[in-house]
Amino acid sequence: MSSFKSNFKLGDYLTLVRQENPLVHAITNHVTINDCANITLAAGASPAMCESKEEVSDFVPFAKALYINIGTINKEHKKSIYLAAEKASRLEIPIVVDPVGAVAIKSRQDLVKDLLTNYSVSCIKGNNAEIKCLAGRRTHGKGMDSLDTGKDIQMVNSELSEKYNTMVLSTGKTDLITKGSTTVKVSNGTPLLGRITGSGCMLGILISAFIGVSDNDLEAVIAGIVSMGIVGELAEESISSTTDLGSFRVKIFDYMAALTSEKLQERGNVSVL
């Protein structure tokens, strides 16, 4: 059980997702686009991957949240992202930004900072290396992945949260979520999630779905993180060896669809720092 005072409500957010079935508009990378759609469905929400610059402005208004993941971004997608972010900001539809690859590729940092500066981004979510690099700190990544141990990450989260007036979620061995002066630590999950592609992206679209059904975006994001973490734990417990990565991946969808509010309460490992 956690010491987070509002922990007793975590399960309610999952119930809300299931009841309201929020439509999440995703402009996301093509490596894990199918995983993102399926995890959203398994959680009880509705994914819609609409990414052409001719369409996004018309599509955003239908959505309860906009998930932007720049993992395989190109020039066209960049235009779509700006158009979608503009429209979502105007309509006060929450935006979650996932700065995949920002450590290695300078232009992606610029894009993300630009989005944070000019649009109303509810949450920026990255691994420790991505978050640090956006804050102008030295860090170490490998391709799209983080090799950063997360030292000082709490301070970096706070800095970034204040600078851009947004929630910051940094993922690593533990996940820290910061909004203003509050930082919450989530200790669910398993390193196995890092051995398959798409676990970070699935987390990103999940928290978008959770934000989409709630006015308390901090608690909603925590409920999303805890959900993904518990599902990873349950999937790991169900396989016969930690090398069963293919089976592990299948089980993630099984356990997400089977997740209950009670399980969320029972296994959630959340504490306020």
Place this chain on the structure above:
Amino acid sequence: MSSFKSNFKLGDYLTLVRQENPLVHAITNHVTINDCANITLAAGASPAMCESKEEVSDFVPFAKALYINIGTINKEHKKSIYLAAEKASRLEIPIVVDPVGAVAIKSRQDLVKDLLTNYSVSCIKGNNAEIKCLAGRRTHGKGMDSLDTGKDIQMVNSELSEKYNTMVLSTGKTDLITKGSTTVKVSNGTPLLGRITGSGCMLGILISAFIGVSDNDLEAVIAGIVSMGIVGELAEESISSTTDLGSFRVKIFDYMAALTSEKLQERGNVSVL
């Protein structure tokens, strides 16, 4: 057993697909493109996803059918779709059109109507909401999904079939396929298919493969629908809980590859309206 008079032939179409291994050229969305390829292979046909405007005209002639799915369409894909449809029409290669997202996005409706008007489309396949919206009726969708109960859908199917001189397949709780004055109802499948992404797209490419090996396109499409439906039923029966969505998805490919003509006859639930 069904009352459809030609039901006894349904299994033959599967046998034909396995014998002739038709090449299906797909220009399809990137969310479920892998599922589409794998279901086609499992059914015994050959998928080829070729989508650049520089290549499609040269590639179409190799195919036995062209499957067009606009789920993640962009400006370039639109050009490719026109070029491919033009070439396929000229060569009398059957075309199946899947109007994903047409309910929410006006320009997709226009594109689909344009294809139906100007090219020789063998079958237009959509959920109830998509089919109704193409017929200019009021309907209700959510993102890419249908919230339409299918009231009046038989009449709408007939209207659309007559207007564009094409087969119309509307999917929902039951599936209706209309060609001219004939409407056939297929009652196979399971609601679980709606809880994973790609089941509609897989159905679309499957019926393309079936149309590709037959001169009787109505019966061929029915055989394709029944195949997908039965595979869904078998996959559902094989999992231990209806929340096992990941496992369900894996089993779909297992059962599609294992499907026999006998099973198709035995479990097909088809009736002429």
Place this chain on the structure above:
Amino acid sequence: MSSFKSNFKLGDYLTLVRQENPLVHAITNHVTINDCANITLAAGASPAMCESKEEVSDFVPFAKALYINIGTINKEHKKSIYLAAEKASRLEIPIVVDPVGAVAIKSRQDLVKDLLTNYSVSCIKGNNAEIKCLAGRRTHGKGMDSLDTGKDIQMVNSELSEKYNTMVLSTGKTDLITKGSTTVKVSNGTPLLGRITGSGCMLGILISAFIGVSDNDLEAVIAGIVSMGIVGELAEESISSTTDLGSFRVKIFDYMAALTSEKLQERGNVSVL
């Protein structure tokens, strides 16, 4: 056991991949892009799918190998491929080229020949039909697949290897890898690998990872081929029917992550021709 004199080292290459965790930069098709990422992770390497022309030149220097697969190429990707190949050649980062669809589409042949002529390609890997067509021989393919029995393929491999001063891997019932005057035959694998999409692409990115950690590129490529083949054999042995294609696919990732150097030695079926 094999008669290949250096067979005793095959397992060492897998150990190296696991130790060095090489970053493989892939510009690859969108049908199997997720499979490619997951097999790379399961093998112990790091995939990075970066494909926009604005980014590839900056990204290549981080990589230990560049994998180019033209399965769903378009005009933009073509530009990216040239830029990436140019940069990789200059930095002596090994390049593996996978000429998917070259049999059916003339412009793809031209692209691949151009890459082989102007850049330093370490290995060209294709099915028998693709390799023969690049050598200007008559062959027979179906869409992206080969219908070529592989007659004369050893001679063709040698010709192509000499002409472009590169390694040539032709895949089929058995796989032949030729470098200069040496040709090695690998007899691992199972026809089931041909019944799912992505097995060829996964092999392509795998050998890129193996090349990325070694100076002996011939042995490294052989170790990669043997790895994929054994994993296919083990996955087949683990399923209850050869029609269990969905389960087979899941098991490939399980067995790749569980593969050991010892298993590689024990089951590798390699001989010098």
